[in-house]
Amino acid sequence: xxxxxxxxxxxxxxxxxxxxxxxxxxxxxxxxxxxxxxxxxxxxxxxxxxxxxxxxxxxxxxxxxxxxxxxxxxxxxxxxxxxxxxxxxxxxxxxxxxxxxxxxxxxxxxxxxxxxxxxxxxxxxxxxxxxxxxxxxxxxxxxxxxxxxxxxxxxxxxxxxxxxxxxxxxxxxxxxxxxxxxxxxxxxxxxxxxxxxxxxxxxxxxxxxxxxxxxxxxxxxxxxxxxxxxxxxxxxxxxxxxxxxxxxxxxxxxxxxxxxxxxxxxxxxxxxxxxxxxxxxxxxxxxxxxxxxxxxxxxxxxxxxxxxxxxxxxxxxxxxxxxxxxxxxxxxxxxxxxxxxxxxxxxxxxxxxxxxxxxxxxxxxxxxxxxxxxxxxxxxxxxxxxxxxxx
Numbered sequence: 001x002x003x004x005x006x007x008x009x010x011x012x013x014x015x016x017x018x019x020x021x022x023x024x025x026x027x028x029x030x031x032x033x034x035x036x037x038x039x040x041x042x043x044x045x046x047x048x049x050x051x052x053x054x055x056x057x058x059x060x061x062x063x064x065x066x067x068x069x070x071x072x073x074x075x076x077x078x079x080x081x082x083x084x085x086x087x088x089x090x091x092x093x094x095x096x097x098x099x100x101x102x103x104x105x106x107x108x109x110x111x112x113x114x115x116x117x118x119x120x121x122x123x124x125x126x127x128x129x130x131x132x133x134x135x136x137x138x139x140x141x142x143x144x145x146x147x148x149x150x151x152x153x154x155x156x157x158x159x160x161x162x163x164x165x166x167x168x169x170x171x172x173x174x175x176x177x178x179x180x181x182x183x184x185x186x187x188x189x190x191x192x193x194x195x196x197x198x199x200x201x202x203x204x205x206x207x208x209x210x211x212x213x214x215x216x217x218x219x220x221x222x223x224x225x226x227x228x229x230x231x232x233x234x235x236x237x238x239x240x241x242x243x244x245x246x247x248x249x250x251x252x253x254x255x256x257x258x259x260x261x262x263x264x265x266x267x268x269x270x271x272x273x274x275x276x277x278x279x280x281x282x283x284x285x286x287x288x289x290x291x292x293x294x295x296x297x298x299x300x301x302x303x304x305x306x307x308x309x310x311x312x313x314x315x316x317x318x319x320x321x322x323x324x325x326x327x328x329x330x331x332x333x334x335x336x337x338x339x340x341x342x343x344x345x346x347x348x349x350x351x352x353x354x355x356x357x358x359x360x361x362x363x364x365x366x367x368x369x370x371x372x373x374x375x376x377x378x379x380x381x382x383x384x385x386x387x388x389x390x391x
Contacts, residue, residue: 005134005152013126013324020316027313034306035351041299042355048292051269056285059253064177071256075264075271079251079278080176082189088169093220094206095197095242101190102245104168108140110233112147112156122326140239142166159236163222176250180259185252188274194218195244218242251279253288300348307344312337 055075062071064078088103089096097103118132134151147158174181174189181189197219205213205220213222216230216239223229224236233239253273255264263270275287315336323329349370 003136003155005136006131007134007151008129008131010123011128011130013320016126016128016320016323017317020313020320023313023316027310027316029310030306031310031314034303034310034347037306038300038303038348038351039355041296041303042352045292045296046356047268049289051266051271052285052288052292054266054268055253055264055271056281059281059285061281062256064179067178067256073255073257075253076256076261077251077253077273077281077284078176078179079249079280081249082174082176082181082186082247084171084174084247086171086173088171090167090169090242092164092206092208093240095195095219097195097244099247100171100244101174101186101247102168102170102192102243103195104192104243105166106142106241106243107162107164107166108142108239108241109144109159109162110138110235110237110239111141111145111158112150112235113137113139113141113145114150114156116151122323122329124324124326126320126324128323138233138235140233157235159224163238164240174247176252178259179252179261182260185261185274189250190245190248190276192243192245195242197242248276249278251275251277251284253281253284300352303351304344304348307347308340311340311343315340 059075059077060069060071062068062076062078064080067076067078082101084099084101087096087098088100090103090105093105095103095105113136115135115137116132117135118130120128120130122128132151136150136152136156144160144162145158147153147156150156170183170186172183174186196217203215205215209220212224213220215221218239218241220240221230222238222240223234224238225234228234228237230239251274252261253264254261254271261272263272265271273284273288275284279287319329319333319336322332353366
């Protein structure tokens, strides 16, 4: 079941100009913050690559059950099945699991959820008209939804309190061979998967649960009113399910410190690698290089977008004034957007090139050449366009 509510608002030219002037300040901040972000990211990527290369060269593969030799403080790698003697349990719902690293109770409530979609149209004179459609749907959500903040709270009220909340448990001790894992290493190990308890109507409810609870395939169901069920839920109903992280194979590369595995200090940075699965040394470091590459490109894209949106905000007042005639405003917005993206791309390439020149001069020079080529291409395109129009 869902319903909708539509609201139309008008923003005057003066209000838009005021907002765009504030945007200019934000644009300046974004623009100048992009330079140090990109420069720092390239330095970080270089240091991380050198750290991984140095680590892989000195890393020693060991048997976690019986590491041999004088390995104290040295960089070692190993893989194996995580083991634990502990059990995890949810005392409220009387659920117990073994051979698991984590156990979680997931609580979802059937609630009203507000979705909104806006469409803005430019009006002659520089004002805009925004039509926002609010759609209200009942959905299973694992966190409280504050219905008082809805655009139309009437008829879409959600309960203010939850009778029971979600919770997560983790074993305090786990190991691979002679190596004891830290709490953080245990937390990172494995992946959660649904846990379905044994269900039968003959089993009584756990002590402390009232008659509003019933057993379902996923776990338990709490009806907020008479007649509600998993097939016909009502707002306020609860669905309790469980997730478990079984013991699994994990691979490490780090410094051997007693019976623990900790960060290893290279010339360029610290090194402690952990990945799920049975991986050899080459595979562990290949995964680390991949992660470094992904992070490097994500931060490069972030810097590019900071340049782009910073420039767009800087010319915001010009675009607003051009919107006095909507057709002209659309053309102006396209031209400034294209110019902003080209400038942002050139600035990103140049900043990356400057950061790499000291380490890899050839790569840095190539990036600068590409940036110059983009500038030349943009100038040639702008000169050809008037010539074509004159013909």
